[in-house]
Amino acid sequence: xxPLRRAVLATxxxxxxxxxxxxxxxxxxxxxxxxxDAASRVYVAPGTYDEYYAFxxxxxxxxxxxxxxxxxxxxxxxxxxxxxxxTGYGYNExxxxxxxxTYGFVPWDDTHHAxxxxxxxxxxxxxxxxxxxxxxxxARIDLTRFETDEILQIPNAAGxxxxxxxxxxxxxxxxxxxxxVPVPNADVSIDSYKQNFKGTLSFITANQPGKMDVAFxxxxxxxxxxxxxxxxxxxxxxxxFTSYNTEQANTKLEENASKNDKDFIAAVNYKQAxxxxxxxxxxxxxxxxxxxxxxxxxxVAKVERKTSVKMLDPKDCPxxxxxxxxxxxxxxxxxxxxxxxxxxxxxxxxxxxVHSFTKLQKAIADKAFEKEIDxxxxxxxxxxxxxxxxxxxxxxLHTEFDGKGYAYTSMFISSEIVKWKLGTWEVVDRIPTYYxxxxxxxxxxxxxxxxxxxxxxxxxxxxDRYLPTGPELSQSAQLIDITxxxxxxxxxxxxxxxxxxxxxxPASMIKDKQVKYFSLAQNTNPWxxxxxxxxxxxxxxxxxxxxxxxxRSHFAPDNFxxxxxxxxxxxxxxxxxxxWDIEHGFAVFGNTNxxxxxxxxxxxxxxxxxxxxxxxxFYCTDFCSALHQEMQGYIRVSPAGSTVALTANTSERAxxxxxxxxxxx
Amino acid sequence: xxxxxxxxxxxxxxxxxxxxxxxxxxxGLGMEIRAHTIRGMREHDLDNMNxxxxxxxxxxxxPDSIRELRIIPWVIGALAAFGLVxxxxxxxxxxxxxxxxxxxxxxxxxxxxxxxxxxxxxxxxLEHAIIKVPGMTYQxxxxxxxxxxxxxxxxxxxxxxxxxxxxxxxxVAALFLTRRRAHAAATA
Numbered sequence: 001x002x003p004l005r006r007a008v009l010a011t012x013x014x015x016x017x018x019x020x021x022x023x024x025x026x027x028x029x030x031x032x033x034x035x036x037d038a039a040s041r042v043y044v045a046p047g048t049y050d051e052y053y054a055f056x057x058x059x060x061x062x063x064x065x066x067x068x069x070x071x072x073x074x075x076x077x078x079x080x081x082x083x084x085x086x087t088g089y090g091y092n093e094x095x096x097x098x099x100x101x102t103y104g105f106v107p108w109d110d111t112h113h114a115x116x117x118x119x120x121x122x123x124x125x126x127x128x129x130x131x132x133x134x135x136x137x138x139a140r141i142d143l144t145r146f147e148t149d150e151i152l153q154i155p156n157a158a159g160x161x162x163x164x165x166x167x168x169x170x171x172x173x174x175x176x177x178x179x180x181v182p183v184p185n186a187d188v189s190i191d192s193y194k195q196n197f198k199g200t201l202s203f204i205t206a207n208q209p210g211k212m213d214v215a216f217x218x219x220x221x222x223x224x225x226x227x228x229x230x231x232x233x234x235x236x237x238x239x240x241f242t243s244y245n246t247e248q249a250n251t252k253l254e255e256n257a258s259k260n261d262k263d264f265i266a267a268v269n270y271k272q273a274x275x276x277x278x279x280x281x282x283x284x285x286x287x288x289x290x291x292x293x294x295x296x297x298x299x300v301a302k303v304e305r306k307t308s309v310k311m312l313d314p315k316d317c318p319x320x321x322x323x324x325x326x327x328x329x330x331x332x333x334x335x336x337x338x339x340x341x342x343x344x345x346x347x348x349x350x351x352x353x354v355h356s357f358t359k360l361q362k363a364i365a366d367k368a369f370e371k372e373i374d375x376x377x378x379x380x381x382x383x384x385x386x387x388x389x390x391x392x393x394x395x396x397l398h399t400e401f402d403g404k405g406y407a408y409t410s411m412f413i414s415s416e417i418v419k420w421k422l423g424t425w426e427v428v429d430r431i432p433t434y435y436x437x438x439x440x441x442x443x444x445x446x447x448x449x450x451x452x453x454x455x456x457x458x459x460x461x462x463x464d465r466y467l468p469t470g471p472e473l474s475q476s477a478q479l480i481d482i483t484x485x486x487x488x489x490x491x492x493x494x495x496x497x498x499x500x501x502x503x504x505x506p507a508s509m510i511k512d513k514q515v516k517y518f519s520l521a522q523n524t525n526p527w528x529x530x531x532x533x534x535x536x537x538x539x540x541x542x543x544x545x546x547x548x549x550x551x552r553s554h555f556a557p558d559n560f561x562x563x564x565x566x567x568x569x570x571x572x573x574x575x576x577x578x579x580w581d582i583e584h585g586f587a588v589f590g591n592t593n594x595x596x597x598x599x600x601x602x603x604x605x606x607x608x609x610x611x612x613x614x615x616x617x618f619y620c621t622d623f624c625s626a627l628h629q630e631m632q633g634y635i636r637v638s639p640a641g642s643t644v645a646l647t648a649n650t651s652e653r654a655x656x657x658x659x660x661x662x663x664x665x
Numbered sequence: 666x667x668x669x670x671x672x673x674x675x676x677x678x679x680x681x682x683x684x685x686x687x688x689x690x691x692x693g694l695g696m697e698i699r700a701h702t703i704r705g706m707r708e709h710d711l712d713n714m715n716x717x718x719x720x721x722x723x724x725x726x727x728p729d730s731i732r733e734l735r736i737i738p739w740v741i742g743a744l745a746a747f748g749l750v751x752x753x754x755x756x757x758x759x760x761x762x763x764x765x766x767x768x769x770x771x772x773x774x775x776x777x778x779x780x781x782x783x784x785x786x787x788x789x790x791l792e793h794a795i796i797k798v799p800g801m802t803y804q805x806x807x808x809x810x811x812x813x814x815x816x817x818x819x820x821x822x823x824x825x826x827x828x829x830x831x832x833x834x835x836x837v838a839a840l841f842l843t844r845r846r847a848h849a850a851a852t853a
Contacts, residue, residue, distance in 0.1 A: 577713075577716075578708070578713065626795075627795055
């Protein structure tokens with residue numbers, strides 16, 4: 001080869017190499033970190049089902065989202081604490097009382113922690129509980145219908161964050177105050193925090209649908225109680241809550257509440273609390289709070305105002321609470337599947353501290369206390385500490401377990417999950433998350449029997465992970481395989497709201513229990529219309545009630561006249577279909593309210609206050625059938641004082657039904 | 666004797682089954698024809714089929730208005746009783762007669778079934794029908810499958826139908842066996 005040509009070739013090769021190198025650099029380095037067979041691991045072929053239902057909190061959307069795993073497909077958003085115009089939840093007359101509180105109608109909240117009910121320490125798929133953080137509440141969602149059935153307001157509390165973690169048989173779910181407040185709330189100087197502000201730990205009876213109530217509250221020093229988890233196995237009967245701000249700062253907490261080297265885990269012996277309450281040691285504490293329940297027969301929500309709780313002061317019940325010193329502003333507190341280890345996520349700590357339940361019992365027997373705060377003994381750190389995971393990363397928050405002796409801790413600041421071994425406290429693996437992971441979740445990973453196949457990372461920041469969407473980017477979950485020695489990234493998927501915490505359960509435990517439609521024969525809504533012949537319009541003063549049916553592909557009646565300005569109209573619409581997923585919708589032109597989504601066999605009521613004379617169409621909003629576009633009708637609005645007769649037309653089928661009824665057929 | 670008991674059992678079991686499957690109904694909708702009634706395979710199937718049928722102007726399937734359903738249980742009962750008598754008396758001629766009556770009943774039943782299907786499939790209320798396909802009729806098959814718009818209709822004997830068939834075959838077998846025995850007796 002002539003030298004010149006060789007030189008040209010060499011130059012060309014260098015340019016190509018440089019270009020390749022640049023190209024490599026400019027690709028996102030993280031995408032190549034996914035496991036090689038990731039696509040096939042998360043591919044759920046069309047027409048086949050996911051392996052798990054995952055319930056993710058919707059964060060500031062106030063709702064719960066349901067995803068299939070491993071595909072990451074969004075299956076449903078369950079309305080809980082926020083009005084949902086899509087279905088009429090919180091707008092229609094049947095559900096709006098679910099959002100009633102002693103402060104009035106609160107149309108929004110901030111959901112944080114999804115919690116499945118448990119039997120014998122294992123998720124059982126009966127219900128999902130979720131907390132409202134802002135105006136403390138706990139909701140129960142029935143998993144045969146994926147509907148919110150019940151919401152209990154928590155009195156004497158602010159920031160219902162450490163909630164609604166369950167005891168192993170869902171006898172109780174708990175709620176603790178993230179923000180201490182005057183208890184009872186009062187007009188006091190904020191500077192009087194140390195004298196006047198208190199925390200409360202609430203135990204809510206949870207194992208009877210429709211009957212959630214505050215069993216008792218424990219009055220605590222005014223710290224911020226952050227998260228909690230129940231004991232299990234040997235530690236059954238105990239509950240553990242983290243606290244921070246033991247400095248009791250009331251301003252600039254980021255600095256003032258980060259001074260103490262250690263804050264506390266509050267270890268609560270709730271069996272002891274039960275005993276003290278039974279012995280009359282709890283005070284009847286006047287407290288107003290609302291309990292909203294959907295009646296299981298009529299499917300209409302009702303509000304019950306309650307007026308008192310049992311309040312237990314630890315001073316009056318020795319042995320009910322101990323403080324375990326824990327570095328440093330701990331966030332999560334998680335109990336391993338055996339019930340022996342209590343793992344804290346000290347968000348500013350350089351280690352992950354782990355307490356031992358065996359040592360806790362011994363320390364209590366030996367009275368290894370360093371001091372007492374308001375009647376609560378503080379156990380010596382060394383007397384209760386089982387070990388510390390050294391150099392785990394930065395910002396440990398939450399820990400879940402795989403049931404094979406390993407723990408997985410989320411690291412907010414260093415954006416990673418760290419896998420470590422219980423007992424030896426050695427870090428065995430770590431994997432980056434994109435980015436700023438909060439909670440993480442292994443199906444059943446906080447229970448006695450984890451299904452330790454995947455861990456789901458829930459991330460706060462996504463930056464370059466998805467197509468950008470303006471200033472605010474999607475939040476995200478990441479599915480990671482944990483079946484081998486090395487964790488493997490499988491999938492990113494965007495989430496609604498902020499997915500704080502999640503729970504997941506094998507699909508087989510839920511999918512075959514689904515309600516397919518509501519029995520029309522058993523519908524006891526006071527405004528049910530069971531057949532076309534039963535529809536009609538009625539006036540009582542300025543209130544007009546319209547009863548109508550929806551069936552493929554018409555409403556009946558579908559023409560109404562005689563409504564006047566000044567009237568309030570209630571459309572009571574019954575979907576008389578008795579077939580799965582045959583939904584109808586109902587919306588009225590110009591209504592300042594939402595629409596109705598009508599499940600088969602269900603009756604829902606939409607309020608409408610017409611303000612202008614005219615004729616208004618209404619129509620079916622849920623594409624129900626080939627003639628869906630024909631599913632419509634009209635209502636005429638006349639001026640106040642008009643003499644237009646109040647009428648509803650009669651469908652031909654209704655005429656036949658009426659004729660049959662007359663001939664006794 | 667067994668044949669008669671089998672036949673009697675058909676009174677309590679579905680005799681024929683017509684099932685409809687469509688893209689929107691992967692789980693299917695079905696109806697069962699029993700001796701005394703017609704009902705959905707699942708609780709509301711019949712109502713749902715009637716609801717769908719209103720689009721094509723088909724009459725509602727109302728079991729109460731089908732006279733035959735009041736007669737069929739008696740016919741089957743009588744046949745079972747006849748079979749029992751034939752078995753007890755043990756005369757081959759009676760068994761022959763029973764089989765003939767059985768066959769006649771079966772043929773009349775199937776013809777009647779076909780007649781009803783024809784009526785439902787062809788006599789449509791075109792004035793109120795919403796979906797009208799020129800030349801389209803909706804007669805489901807007696808036996809086998811047929812595409813009716815988006816639905817595949819499949820019609821097959823159900824447990825009762827098979828039991829009745831088995832009863833008939835048992836009757837034939839009885840004749841056959843006794844023929845050999847009669848033959849053996851004659852040659853001995």
